[in-house]
Amino acid sequence: MGIEKLNHIFNPKRIAVIGASERKGSIGAKILRNLIGVGYKGGVYPVNTFRQTVQGIPAYPSISKIPRKIDLAIIATPAHTIPQIVEECGQAGVSGLIITSAGFREVGTEGIEYEQQIIKHQKKFDMRIIGPNSFGVLRPGINLYVTFAGTLALPGNIAFLSQSAALCSSALDWAKESEVGFSAVVSTGSMLDVDFGDLIDYFGADAKTRSIVLYVESIKHARKFMSAARAFARTKPIVVVKAGRSKESRASTLSHSGNLGGEDAVYDSAFRRAGVVRVGAIMDLFNCAEALAMQSNPAGPNLTIITNAGGPAIMATDHLADRGGKISVLSDSTIHNLKNVLPPYCNTTNPVDIFEEATPERFRVAIDICLKDKNSNGFLLIYAPQPAADPLDVANIIVEAAKQTNKPVLASFMSEDNQSRKASKILQRNGIPVFTTPEQAVSTFMYMFSYTQNLELLYQTPEELPIEKADSKSLKEILKRSICAGKQTLSLLDSLQFLEMYNIPTVKTEIVLSPEEAKIKSNNFGYPVVMKLISPQIIHKTKNEGVILNVCSPQDVQVSYDKLLINFNRLKPGAEFQGIAIQPMVQKNGYELIIGCKKDSQFGSVILFGTGGTNTELFKDIAIGFPPLNQILAKRLMEHTLIYKHAAESEFPLNVKLMEKILVKFSQLVIDFPEIKELDINPIIVDQKSAVAVDAHIVVDLEYKDRGTNFCNHLVIAPYPRRYISEWKTKDGEKVLLRPIKPEDESLFNVLFSSLSAETKRFRFFDIIKELSHEKLVRFCNLDNDREIAIIAEFQKDTKMIIGVARLIISVGGNNGEFAVLVNDSWQGKGLGSKLVDRIIDIARDMGVKYVYSDVLSNNYKMFRLAEKKGFKKEKIDYDTTKIVKLLD
Numbered sequence: 001m002g003i004e005k006l007n008h009i010f011n012p013k014r015i016a017v018i019g020a021s022e023r024k025g026s027i028g029a030k031i032l033r034n035l036i037g038v039g040y041k042g043g044v045y046p047v048n049t050f051r052q053t054v055q056g057i058p059a060y061p062s063i064s065k066i067p068r069k070i071d072l073a074i075i076a077t078p079a080h081t082i083p084q085i086v087e088e089c090g091q092a093g094v095s096g097l098i099i100t101s102a103g104f105r106e107v108g109t110e111g112i113e114y115e116q117q118i119i120k121h122q123k124k125f126d127m128r129i130i131g132p133n134s135f136g137v138l139r140p141g142i143n144l145y146v147t148f149a150g151t152l153a154l155p156g157n158i159a160f161l162s163q164s165a166a167l168c169s170s171a172l173d174w175a176k177e178s179e180v181g182f183s184a185v186v187s188t189g190s191m192l193d194v195d196f197g198d199l200i201d202y203f204g205a206d207a208k209t210r211s212i213v214l215y216v217e218s219i220k221h222a223r224k225f226m227s228a229a230r231a232f233a234r235t236k237p238i239v240v241v242k243a244g245r246s247k248e249s250r251a252s253t254l255s256h257s258g259n260l261g262g263e264d265a266v267y268d269s270a271f272r273r274a275g276v277v278r279v280g281a282i283m284d285l286f287n288c289a290e291a292l293a294m295q296s297n298p299a300g301p302n303l304t305i306i307t308n309a310g311g312p313a314i315m316a317t318d319h320l321a322d323r324g325g326k327i328s329v330l331s332d333s334t335i336h337n338l339k340n341v342l343p344p345y346c347n348t349t350n351p352v353d354i355f356e357e358a359t360p361e362r363f364r365v366a367i368d369i370c371l372k373d374k375n376s377n378g379f380l381l382i383y384a385p386q387p388a389a390d391p392l393d394v395a396n397i398i399v400e401a402a403k404q405t406n407k408p409v410l411a412s413f414m415s416e417d418n419q420s421r422k423a424s425k426i427l428q429r430n431g432i433p434v435f436t437t438p439e440q441a442v443s444t445f446m447y448m449f450s451y452t453q454n455l456e457l458l459y460q461t462p463e464e465l466p467i468e469k470a471d472s473k474s475l476k477e478i479l480k481r482s483i484c485a486g487k488q489t490l491s492l493l494d495s496l497q498f499l500e501m502y503n504i505p506t507v508k509t510e511i512v513l514s515p516e517e518a519k520i521k522s523n524n525f526g527y528p529v530v531m532k533l534i535s536p537q538i539i540h541k542t543k544n545e546g547v548i549l550n551v552c553s554p555q556d557v558q559v560s561y562d563k564l565l566i567n568f569n570r571l572k573p574g575a576e577f578q579g580i581a582i583q584p585m586v587q588k589n590g591y592e593l594i595i596g597c598k599k600d601s602q603f604g605s606v607i608l609f610g611t612g613g614t615n616t617e618l619f620k621d622i623a624i625g626f627p628p629l630n631q632i633l634a635k636r637l638m639e640h641t642l643i644y645k646h647a648a649e650s651e652f653p654l655n656v657k658l659m660e661k662i663l664v665k666f667s668q669l670v671i672d673f674p675e676i677k678e679l680d681i682n683p684i685i686v687d688q689k690s691a692v693a694v695d696a697h698i699v700v701d702l703e704y705k706d707r708g709t710n711f712c713n714h715l716v717i718a719p720y721p722r723r724y725i726s727e728w729k730t731k732d733g734e735k736v737l738l739r740p741i742k743p744e745d746e747s748l749f750n751v752l753f754s755s756l757s758a759e760t761k762r763f764r765f766f767d768i769i770k771e772l773s774h775e776k777l778v779r780f781c782n783l784d785n786d787r788e789i790a791i792i793a794e795f796q797k798d799t800k801m802i803i804g805v806a807r808l809i810i811s812v813g814g815n816n817g818e819f820a821v822l823v824n825d826s827w828q829g830k831g832l833g834s835k836l837v838d839r840i841i842d843i844a845r846d847m848g849v850k851y852v853y854s855d856v857l858s859n860n861y862k863m864f865r866l867a868e869k870k871g872f873k874k875e876k877i878d879y880d881t882t883k884i885v886k887l888l889d
Helices: 003-010 027-036 079-091 109-125 165-178 196-204 222-232 263-274 282-294 310-322 332-341 360-370 391-402 418-429 438-459 472-485 492-501 515-525 554-571 613-619 631-639 642-649 656-672 743-755 758-765 774-781 832-846 861-869
Strands: 014-018 043-047 072-075 096-099 128-130 136-139 144-147 154-162 181-187 211-216 238-242 277-279 302-307 378-383 409-413 510-512 529-534 547-551 579-584 591-600 604-611 622-625 676-686 691-693 696-700 726-729 735-740 788-796 800-810 816-823 851-857 873-878 881-887
Touching: 003 096, 003 128, 003 136, 003 196, 014 027, 027 043, 027 144, 072 079, 079 096, 079 109, 109 128, 154 165, 154 196, 154 282, 165 181, 165 282, 181 196, 196 211, 196 222, 211 282, 222 263, 238 263, 238 282, 263 277, 263 438, 263 622, 277 282, 277 438, 282 438, 302 310, 302 360, 302 438, 310 378, 310 438, 332 360, 360 378, 360 391, 378 391, 378 438, 391 409, 391 418, 409 418, 409 438, 438 631, 438 774, 472 492, 472 696, 492 676, 492 696, 510 515, 515 529, 515 554, 515 579, 529 554, 547 554, 591 613, 591 642, 591 656, 604 613, 604 631, 604 642, 604 656, 613 676, 622 631, 631 642, 631 656, 656 676, 656 691, 735 832, 743 774, 743 788, 743 800, 758 816, 758 851, 788 832, 800 832, 816 832, 832 851, 832 861, 851 861, 861 881
Parallel strands: 014 043, 014 072, 072 096, 096 128, 154 181, 154 211, 211 238, 238 277, 302 378, 378 409, 816 851
Antiparallel strands: 136 144, 136 181, 510 579, 529 547, 529 579, 591 604, 591 676, 604 622, 676 691, 676 696, 726 735, 735 788, 788 800, 800 816, 851 881, 873 881
């Protein structure tokens, strides 16, 4: 459903208030009063069955009786009346609804039935609905207050989207006191229809919005949220506070991976992957959003503090260390210059303490010197009220000094007196965030750095690693048999087979059912060996005394076999005995790691990495990532664990390149098999030269057979669309590979761009662009394949090169797609452009697009001839641009 419908909610021309009232204190009365009393320029139509006028305005008995077409209806009536009202709104052609009423899912079966009826009408009439349980919508810039709020908002550039109506009210009170303005305030309510993904798409494209802040309790459609957030995080900061940090999934799990990585940790990783900044408190939410909108992002975590109060500076330093930041090590020249201008008793190392008798002039010279320091990534000016320096003078000095640097400058004025308030307003008006405590300022600086790190993840170009092409047919058969038999876990050998098919190194393993057989297999391997008890009911083998290491002789094999059998009968009576695994003993000179995956109820399949072996659940040193992984994402996943940091500082470092490859292979395995609910490789033993998985455990999703056949429904991020890979021959018989673009193609794409003639560049980009920046190249190559597909034509003779590319950008909602085609000059006239257009049309059909279009310069005659052959219609846009359009059946 198109995002354009939301414009009828956020920029309506005519609004109906259904349930409008004269009764003092009622929601219907408050909503109507807020609409008519603050200068909204559109039409307002009260709907009340029993009154001819409400608050002096003519009222109508129903929505159908209003003589004008209504854009938005806000409903404030009892829950049981709302399904019928929604149907009437649909019949009257209303595009948007806001439902403030409660009494739905939260009250039980009856409320759920009301919701189902509402959704039925919403789909039938193609409406958009915010709520139920919504506080309403505020758009201060156009005096639109469709809400029962007692406090209205100031205009500004922050879009505040909240799942809590009560929090909206509190936030509005705080924002008014702090003079924080909003481009919009939206209370999502129960998100029966419009959710966070829709709202990020809308306000991401809104010119009046510079940053988006969210209060989240849960995310309803995770894939849509991730797609929207990733689309706009590069250009607009998205800041979120997530309630329920301590809540973890209580569902029973059958593996280490299932038991690790709680709900909050998954949210944390999802926000990071999407480029979203997560903060810890409501105040941080707005502090961070304002700072990111006002200041540049810090390139690193190194902060320089300048203060006239030593105690608060020390507290700020402690807080910075607690948050993972660092005090900048000032350069020798900075320290030398400070010593030349400050009294000898002042501290010229960081934090720079200019003492309480500091005059405005001392502030000025200290700030000017520090802001030139090459080792600093940001600056914090802490001012405590002292007779020697008026806060207004200090504020003006900071404003002037901040113009010298492109690094972030923050201030803390530690007083609420009248002069300090005036000083704070001077700073805020000039784009310098100001805080009442240094700790708030430090937290905001570190959140800003977190945003920098998230953006780096979005902009980094990964190294190309080989994509594994496993024989999935035989592995699918293993899973199918397990599902049909109702068996939840695969055998050890079957689990290891999955790893082997993806070239993940595994230890040789044999399963035996007698001591004699065990001796034969052990002799074949050579001593020492490991013996493991195999039973689907014994998941944690070591904990259940199911593993014996360093078995060194046939006599030890006999004793160990008997001991394992005794342990099995004692610990798990009635369990299924599947034998004893015999493996060569892997010398533990490396690190014991765990690689795993599990299906999260909100975010689908997630990947886990961290400390493995017997310490897995003791240390809970786990990081979470989302498939698909590439080389950069795999490395970033590892960097979030203590074991990685420990190995980096050790004389025996981890083989990072090898682990990147293994994680990318594992990611592909997870993508290819939605039937897998949980998967453990624990441990995988890794040293400087090699890696080997010594145990694996796969839990099958027995419910998968009921979930349809959508290949990607277990993933929250669209994987690389391999189904669009094909081969083609030019008119000259040259073989060309047509495939979707990858982030790793950045350098090849840049070579293609550099080879283009001025005319070809102008026809494609409507301008003659000399070169593309890294950021632009990333935008062309690192795509969200739910929203955009680019098919490149790859030709290889002596070297691999890209000779053409066609791009399809799907509109939000999927109704239409804009496309463009680019072919290397020397390859034009060989049928490649025609083939690329055909390929884009086929993909658009596959993605359910109704029509495709492209804007073409009026003198691009080759493109017009091609479009005519393909059945496109022409629509003149202006004197030099024509749109070509093709409806898809």
